[in-house]
Amino acid sequence: xxxxxxDHVVVVIPARDEEATIAVAVDAVRTAAxxxxxxxxxxxxxxxxxxxxxxxxxxxxxxxxxxxxDEGNVGAARALGCAxxxxxAHDVGxxxxxxxxxxxxxxxxxxxxxxxxxxxGADVLLGTVELEAAEARRHPRWLxxxxxxRTGADHxxxxxxxxxxRATAYLAVGGFLDLPLHEDVDLVTRLLADGATPAWxxxxxxxxxxxxxxxxxxxxxxxxxAGADVDTAPGRIDVA
Numbered sequence: 001x002x003x004x005x006x007d008h009v010v011v012v013i014p015a016r017d018e019e020a021t022i023a024v025a026v027d028a029v030r031t032a033a034x035x036x037x038x039x040x041x042x043x044x045x046x047x048x049x050x051x052x053x054x055x056x057x058x059x060x061x062x063x064x065x066x067x068x069x070d071e072g073n074v075g076a077a078r079a080l081g082c083a084x085x086x087x088x089a090h091d092v093g094x095x096x097x098x099x100x101x102x103x104x105x106x107x108x109x110x111x112x113x114x115x116x117x118x119x120x121g122a123d124v125l126l127g128t129v130e131l132e133a134a135e136a137r138r139h140p141r142w143l144x145x146x147x148x149x150r151t152g153a154d155h156x157x158x159x160x161x162x163x164x165x166r167a168t169a170y171l172a173v174g175g176f177l178d179l180p181l182h183e184d185v186d187l188v189t190r191l192l193a194d195g196a197t198p199a200w201x202x203x204x205x206x207x208x209x210x211x212x213x214x215x216x217x218x219x220x221x222x223x224x225x226a227g228a229d230v231d232t233a234p235g236r237i238d239v240a
Contacts, residue, residue: 006118006166007094009036009111011044012081013064014074014160015102019053021209022046022102026062029100032111040115045084046102049077055102075183078160079176086167095167099184103209104129104161113204114164122199123169124191127162128155130205154200160184162206169196 011029015022026044033042046059050072059066067080082097089095096118100106110127117125163184173190176183192198 004119004121006096009042009096010085011098014047014077015055016049017053018102019055023058023062025102026064028105035112045081047077047081073180075176075179092167097165099163101161105207117199123166123196125164125199127201128205129159129208158185158188161208
């Protein structure tokens with residue numbers, strides 16, 4: 001198999017009481033899987049973390065594999081999903097880990113773009129997010145700052161809702177840490193420090209929730225609730 005070939009993708013979705021959105025999120029991933037170039041295949045795993053609603057049932061009905069845990073920690077939940085993928089991989093060198101969130105909707109070409117970038121040599125894909133049009137109009141300051149920073153080869157944004165990583169690169173830096181916030185930024189910082197090749201992608205944006213009540217304090221929901229300009233938000237890294 002060529003050095004950069006990818007023949008299997010596992011999409012990891014952490015979820016905590018996401019019964020209102022999980023089925024739509026999984027359905028969007030499964031639609032994206034249809035557009036994946038052969039011979040790559042896809043599994044979807046939802047990590048239901050400390051859920052007290054119907055997230056597990058609805059994720060399973062939507063066609064996802066479901067891991068139930070009680071970590072109450074998004075970094076730990078993402079790590080569990082990635083460990084599930086790694087344990088079942090027939091060839092870790094041909095495995096790509098794609099990450100999104102349970103309140104997000106990936107575009108139909110999302111997985112195809114991940115595999116395209118991986119086969120071109122990327123070790124980590126860093127994508128952007130967007131709000132639904134009606135919600136974007138409610139948050140002009142955030143939107144203006146985000147659009148100002150999201151374009152270009154090195155847009156600098158790191159989003160767990162639109163992130164992918166080669167399994168071998170993931171293992172090389174020890175994977176996700178048990179962090180309650182910015183576990184995605186932490187992982188990418190370590191990947192880049194280790195010499196991983198990034199693909200900064202700004203044309204396959206994931207539509208994410210505009211809710212103000214977040215499962216964690218300090219994420220996009222907190223920024224929106226505070227009316228924050230994205231330039232002052234913590235979900236960016238210095239790529240200069």
